[in-house]
Structures are given as C-alpha cells and as structure tokens.
Amino acid sequence: MKKLLKFTPMFLLLIGLASCSSVRVAADYDREANFDNYKTFAFFKPGIDKAEINDIDKRRILRAIEAELMAKGYTKSENPDMLVSIFTKSNQRVDVYNNAWGNGAWGWGGYGGWGWRSGWNNNQVTTTTEGMLFIDLIDANKKELIWQGSGTGNLNANNPDKKEARIKEFVSQMLVQFPPEEK
Structure with a gap:
C-alpha cells in the first residue's frame, strides 16, 4: 500500500500534463452511408471560405486534412465522391485556482490589531x-453530410512550427475515427 501511495503524486502529475496538451475529439456519421463507396475527395470552397480563421491557419488545416486522407488511401480529384469542408470556433476559457491555506484564526493581524484573520489566499x-x-x-452527389x-x-502557439504541429495533431486525432468502423 505504501508503494502505491508513493507513486500516486507522480501518476496524478502525468495525468494532469497529458490532459493539458490533449485534443478532445468526437465524431458522428450517417449510419446509412456506405463509406466503401468513397474513394476520392476535393475541398468544398464555399464552406471553407466561411471558416472564421486566418488564411495561413486555414491552409495549414487543409494541408493536414489532405495528408491524412491521402495516407488513408483517398485520392484528391476534380470529380470527387466526397467534399471536405471545415468550420472553426474559439472560446476564451477562464480558470480560477483558489489556493487557500487554513480557515483562519484569532490572533494578531499586524496593522489591524487583534481579531479574526482569514487564512492565506492565493x-x-x-x-x-x-x-x-x-x-x-x-457526399458530393447528394450534397448531404455523411461524417x-x-x-x-x-x-x-506563438511559434509557427509549434502551431503547425498542433494543427496536425488536431486533424490526425480527429481523422483516426474516419472512416467509421462497421459494427
């Protein structure tokens, strides 16, 4: 039991570090679509043009998608089976950490004299x-979302190389779930 307690802080630190850098992914798809029929793709320019992201990052995303799909055996085509579009959102995330030490006590409070003093707040x-x-x-023929x-x-990511690597990580982890596995 002591050995388990000895490694618990290290384990929690590793989980915390992994969760900070991870990308949370999800996928949904049309269960009626036959994904074996899709062999070629092209980018859907009207949809991509609406994405609210700068052109440099947009190109990074499209290159990453193209590389992932081609690695899966899909071919870029002028007459595609499937169209690829992107959409982006961003949120400001605010985290508040309250590192309070103790509940307070009666005692001397420096300039404030005697009285109730709260604990250390950081x-x-x-x-x-x-x-x-x-x-x-x-689906390029039906114009219906399939995945x-x-x-x-x-x-x-202030460094362009790190930003590009982060975008590749996003795309790669998302497309792990494509095509969906047949059950």
Missing part, C-alpha cells in the same frame, strides 16, 4: 483560447 486566474475545429465530409469530426483543445 487566487490565480488564467485565460486561454480554446478552439474547436470541425471537419465535415459531404463530422470535431476537435477541441488549446490553440495558443
């Missing part, structure tokens, strides 16, 4: 930008 507030990326795959993936995570 409140910290952090704000980060959390972004969501949606990848929509649309949608979403990824949520921290977007702050």
Whole structure:
C-alpha cells in the first residue's frame, strides 16, 4: 500500500500534463452511408471560405486534412465522391485556482490589531483560447453530410512550427475515427 501511495503524486502529475496538451475529439456519421463507396475527395470552397480563421491557419488545416486522407488511401480529384469542408470556433476559457491555506484564526493581524484573520489566499486566474475545429465530409452527389469530426483543445502557439504541429495533431486525432468502423 505504501508503494502505491508513493507513486500516486507522480501518476496524478502525468495525468494532469497529458490532459493539458490533449485534443478532445468526437465524431458522428450517417449510419446509412456506405463509406466503401468513397474513394476520392476535393475541398468544398464555399464552406471553407466561411471558416472564421486566418488564411495561413486555414491552409495549414487543409494541408493536414489532405495528408491524412491521402495516407488513408483517398485520392484528391476534380470529380470527387466526397467534399471536405471545415468550420472553426474559439472560446476564451477562464480558470480560477483558489489556493487557500487554513480557515483562519484569532490572533494578531499586524496593522489591524487583534481579531479574526482569514487564512492565506492565493487566487490565480488564467485565460486561454480554446478552439474547436470541425471537419465535415459531404457526399458530393447528394450534397448531404455523411461524417463530422470535431476537435477541441488549446490553440495558443506563438511559434509557427509549434502551431503547425498542433494543427496536425488536431486533424490526425480527429481523422483516426474516419472512416467509421462497421459494427
């Protein structure tokens, strides 16, 4: 039991670090769609143009999607089976950490004299930008959504190389779930 308690703080730290950098992903799809019929893709320009993200990041996302789909055996085509569109959202995430020590006690309070004194409070507030990326795959003939993936995570990356790596991580983790496995 003592050995377990000895490693618990290290385990909790590793879980905390992993959760800070992770991308949370989800996917949904049309259960009637036959994903074996889709072999080619193209980007759906009208949908991509509406994405509220700068052009540099938009190109990074599209390159990452293209690389992932091609690695899965799909081919980019002028006459595609499937259209790819993206949608983005961002939220300001505010985290408040209250590191209070003790409940307070009676005692000397320095300039305030004798009386009830509260415990040590160390409140910290952090704000980060959390972004969501949606990848929509649309049947090119029917113009119907057949698969949608979403990824949520921290977007702050001031270094262009780190930002590109983060975008690739988003796309890669999202497209792990495409095509959906048959049950």
